[in-house]
Amino acid sequence: MISAHPLALSLRGLRMAYGDQVVLDGIDLDLPKGQVLALLGASGSGKTTLLRLVAGLLMPTAGTVEIAGQTVAAPERGVVLPPEKRGLGMVFQDYALWPHLSVARNVAFPLEMQRLPAAERAARVTQALARVGLGDLADRRPSELSGGQQQRVAIARAIVGAPPLVLFDEPLSNLDRELREGMVEDLAALVANLELSAVYVTHDHAEALALADRIAVIHRGGIAQLASPAELIDRPASAAVAEFLRLGTLLPARCSDGEWVIKGTDIALGPGPDAAAAQVLLPERSLAPGTHGPAQLRAEVRSMQVRNTGFALSLTIAGTDLPVRLLSAHPARPGEMLALSYSPDALRWFPQAG
Numbered sequence: 001m002i003s004a005h006p007l008a009l010s011l012r013g014l015r016m017a018y019g020d021q022v023v024l025d026g027i028d029l030d031l032p033k034g035q036v037l038a039l040l041g042a043s044g045s046g047k048t049t050l051l052r053l054v055a056g057l058l059m060p061t062a063g064t065v066e067i068a069g070q071t072v073a074a075p076e077r078g079v080v081l082p083p084e085k086r087g088l089g090m091v092f093q094d095y096a097l098w099p100h101l102s103v104a105r106n107v108a109f110p111l112e113m114q115r116l117p118a119a120e121r122a123a124r125v126t127q128a129l130a131r132v133g134l135g136d137l138a139d140r141r142p143s144e145l146s147g148g149q150q151q152r153v154a155i156a157r158a159i160v161g162a163p164p165l166v167l168f169d170e171p172l173s174n175l176d177r178e179l180r181e182g183m184v185e186d187l188a189a190l191v192a193n194l195e196l197s198a199v200y201v202t203h204d205h206a207e208a209l210a211l212a213d214r215i216a217v218i219h220r221g222g223i224a225q226l227a228s229p230a231e232l233i234d235r236p237a238s239a240a241v242a243e244f245l246r247l248g249t250l251l252p253a254r255c256s257d258g259e260w261v262i263k264g265t266d267i268a269l270g271p272g273p274d275a276a277a278a279q280v281l282l283p284e285r286s287l288a289p290g291t292h293g294p295a296q297l298r299a300e301v302r303s304m305q306v307r308n309t310g311f312a313l314s315l316t317i318a319g320t321d322l323p324v325r326l327l328s329a330h331p332a333r334p335g336e337m338l339a340l341s342y343s344p345d346a347l348r349w350f351p352q353a354g
């Protein structure tokens with residue numbers, strides 16, 4: 001049931017080890033009610049493990065999991081609630097619909113498990129299907145629906161019991177890219193309309209940025225950053241986060257006599273931190289072709305790909321093999337030299353690697 005507690009999910013000191021291998025450690029996070037949290041990370045970073053700990057499919061080695069104010073796992077205190085007692089909604093990769101049941105019966109399934117009276121079940125199913133825009137398709141079989149409609153059935157089933165939290169486990173990862181791009185927008189709109197509290201696991205940045213109110217970037221078993229999508233792309237907390245999100249080029253930088261330059265060159269970078277060496281992110285979104293900006297670089301075009309939104313250029317900064325990318329409104333030929341403008345304010349500085 002929907003709860004009045006202000007936090008849909010709260011994790012404290014969560015740790016998970018498989019034998020000797022520590023997969024997650026020191027995970028602390030709070031998800032306010034009504035928000036969508038994306039767990040974003042590379043393959044093997046521990047996202048699925050974290051989701052399974054919340055679901056109750058795995059027991060943490062240490063720490064606590066609270067759902068809507070109720071402690072559902074705290075091994076040190078002997079608290080362990082099984083998945084079916086956590087009252088969560090779940091949406092999986094393959095939607096896991098029963099092929100022989102109608103849409104309505106699929107959605108009713110969790111309520112049948114709870115032995116709810118038939119009349120109340122029917123009313124709740126009708127309401128859940130209406131909320132996901134499938135009111136007219138209640139009698140169809142899943143095989144008679146499009147992929148997007150099947151996903152809506154899976155969401156209706158996940159929300160029919162008014163859970164305090166819905167878990168999404170890479171629900172779009174089985175789709176090919178084109179289909180996926182369209183579905184991300186639909187899903188983002190649907191999730192926002194439903195005002196769900198949800199945890200959404202994905203390794204796809206675009207998906208996380210489009211869907212989530214906040215994103216936890218999982219890196220090496222910890223939360224590398226927890227921030228809104230806008231904050232994350234504007235202020236990545238570390239070079240690792242910037243690299244993972246492919247925000248732009250990380251340049252090695254050196255300071256001599258108070259002047260920051262790209263290491264091994266005399267290309268000036270403007271003001272930097274109080275250090276001798278650093279890494280600096282040149283964000284792709286801050287680059288524009290031309291000489292009108294406050295700071296400039298020269299770069300050589302290596303290759304070009306035509307996109308529906310423009311021309312994706314791969315370049316290297318002149319005199320180096322440091323790569324930069326740019327979406328340009330104009331085509332360019334390999335070997336061509338371009339001036340690129342950026343604002344020094346857009347640069348993000350990090351401690352030197354290693």
Ligand SMILES: Nc1ncnc2c1ncn2[C@@H]1O[C@H](COP(=O)(O)OP(=O)(O)OP(=O)(O)O)[C@@H](O)[C@H]1O
Pocket residue numbers: 018021023041042043044045046047048049050203
């Ligand atoms: N049952 C298990 N026994 C031992 N190690 C495991 C087990 N399940 C997962 N791991 C390890 O835990 C780490 C995290 O796995 P997890 O599946 O959580 O990553 P992920 O971020 O979800 O990756 P992906 O995007 O590939 O699904 C990996 O190194 C994995 O090999």
